Amino acid sequence: MVESSALKSWISYDEANHFPLENIPFGAFLDPKENKKACCTRIGDKVIDLSVLEHERLFDGPLFTNLDRHVFCEENLNKFMELGSAYRKEARESLQKIFADGSSILSEELKAKVLFETADVQLLLPVFIRDYTDFYSSKNHAYNVGCMFRGPDNALQPNWLHIPIGYHGRASSIVVSGTEIRRPKGQVSADKINPTWSQCNRLDLELEMGTFIGRANPLGDPIKVNDAKDYIFGYTLLNDWSARDLQVWEYVPLGPFNAKNFASTIAPWVITPEALEPFKTPLPEQEPKMMPYLQDKDLSSYDVSLDILIKTPKLDAPHKLATSNFKHLYYSVAQTIAHHSSTGCNMSVGDMLGSGTISGPEKSAYGSMLELCWGGKEVIALPNGEERKFLNDGDSIILRGACKGNGYTIGFGEAEGTIIPAHDESYYTA
Numbered sequence: 363m364v365e366s367s368a369l370k371s372w373i374s375y376d377e378a379n380h381f382p383l384e385n386i387p388f389g390a391f392l393d394p395k396e397n398k399k400a401c402c403t404r405i406g407d408k409v410i411d412l413s414v415l416e417h418e419r420l421f422d423g424p425l426f427t428n429l430d431r432h433v434f435c436e437e438n439l440n441k442f443m444e445l446g447s448a449y450r451k452e453a454r455e456s457l458q459k460i461f462a463d464g465s466s467i468l469s470e471e472l473k474a475k476v477l478f479e480t481a482d483v484q485l486l487l488p489v490f491i492r493d494y495t496d497f498y499s500s501k502n503h504a505y506n507v508g509c510m511f512r513g514p515d516n517a518l519q520p521n522w523l524h525i526p527i528g529y530h531g532r533a534s535s536i537v538v539s540g541t542e543i544r545r546p547k548g549q550v551s552a553d554k555i556n557p558t559w560s561q562c563n564r565l566d567l568e569l570e571m572g573t574f575i576g577r578a579n580p581l582g583d584p585i586k587v588n589d590a591k592d593y594i595f596g597y598t599l600l601n602d603w604s605a606r607d608l609q610v611w612e613y614v615p616l617g618p619f620n621a622k623n624f625a626s627t628i629a630p631w632v633i634t635p636e637a638l639e640p641f642k643t644p645l646p647e648q649e650p651k652m653m654p655y656l657q658d659k660d661l662s663s664y665d666v667s668l669d670i671l672i673k674t675p676k677l678d679a680p681h682k683l684a685t686s687n688f689k690h691l692y693y694s695v696a697q698t699i700a701h702h703s704s705t706g707c708n709m710s711v712g713d714m715l716g717s718g719t720i721s722g723p724e725k726s727a728y729g730s731m732l733e734l735c736w737g738g739k740e741v742i743a744l745p746n747g748e749e750r751k752f753l754n755d756g757d758s759i760i761l762r763g764a765c766k767g768n769g770y771t772i773g774f775g776e777a778e779g780t781i782i783p784a785h786d787e788s789y790y791t792a
Contacts, residue, residue, distance in 0.1 A: 369768035370463035375406030377783035380773020387631035399437035485630035496716035500694035503721035532623035564606035572600035587700035
């Protein structure tokens with residue numbers, strides 16, 4: 363039996379808990395006692411108010427000791443993110459020291475102010491997201507979709523192996539886990555010539571990872587690919603909901619628009635590169651070779667198992683649709699950052715980049731219902747006898763992510779959304 367190398371905390375949790383002392387995620391919450399918004403972390407099943415620790419000057423490393431302002435009293439993480447990676451690392455170290463087994467830094471009075479049961483608090487959108495860009499970084503997903511629409515001989519467009527494909531999304535409709543998702547309406551066209559007005563009948567999920575930018579670059583100055591990891595604050599689960607029937611009609615010639623802008627769901631926790639470092643894994647060699655500005659010397663991702671679960675009003679428990687992995691990418695996050703900024707585009711603190719749908723090589727690892735039902739040609743069987751191709755009203759999708767360490771598990775929480783009916787037609791008319 364291999365001895366566990368897990369850190370120990372005076373907060374009780376078992377090996378299966380996704381928020382051990384090795385994790386230290388960052389988020390934001392509403393304090394139910396004071397009715398205030400503040401930044402937080404989580405250990406075990408306890409949400410921890412970082413603003414109280416900050417006021418008590420318990421972040422006692424050299425950087426925070428000399429900091430002339432508070433950053434955790436904010437309603438999101440942006441001010442903390444702006445400080446840079448050295449502050450993030452120091453904050454993690456302080457928190458691991460405060461909550462380590464045997465630590466007496468917190469009095470019983472402070473513990474009562476700082477600790478909350480997870481079930482008792484409302485978790486908020488962790489970051490104010492100014493801009494959002496969604497990429498198309500999984501070769502398996504791109505190939506599958508290409509096969510459906512163009513056939514296997516022309517599945518990947520000529521540019522796909524040379525350039526990280528992306529589009530600018532809509533930041534204002536990114537919502538935190540638990541927010542209901544209204545079924546959209548829009549133009550569709552069965553013959554791709556004559557449109558009709560309809561509710562979306564091919565509503566889909568997309569299993570993605572979101573990357574938060576924690577450092578800005580000046581307008582006109584690209585980020586070099588081998589410096590790009592220094593610009594990453596952390597990662598979150600992302601479900602980029604998709605209206606497939608609206609998209610087919612609208613995407614020519616400029617790409618996705620209303621089919622993607624109605625909602626994207628993220629988990630409330632941001633997981634840091636430090637927590638994920640033990641799970642780093644190389645990505646496959648890229649062929650043909652990338653242009654020099656995209657040649658990533660550390661071409662890698664993380665071994666994060668990603669689950670898609672569905673709940674329906676008739677299911678007794680959530681049912682797993684697929685399990686993919688963050689390592690099923692072709693382009694690294696660093697390459698997407700380098701390409702995004704290669705024109706001199708200035709990235710801002712709090713910007714989010716979506717990975718695009720992450721699909722594995724097998725059907726059990728496909729990251730969208732479009733792939734699982736193969737464009738509507740197959741049915742997805744649920745254990746109670748129900749069938750799906752796309753999502754019905756009342757269905758909930760839950761995304762989960764986790765890394766299994768030696769005696770501990772690093773988790774991402776959940777990104778959950780429930781589909782509610784489209785507005786009645788009278789809503790759209792005077």
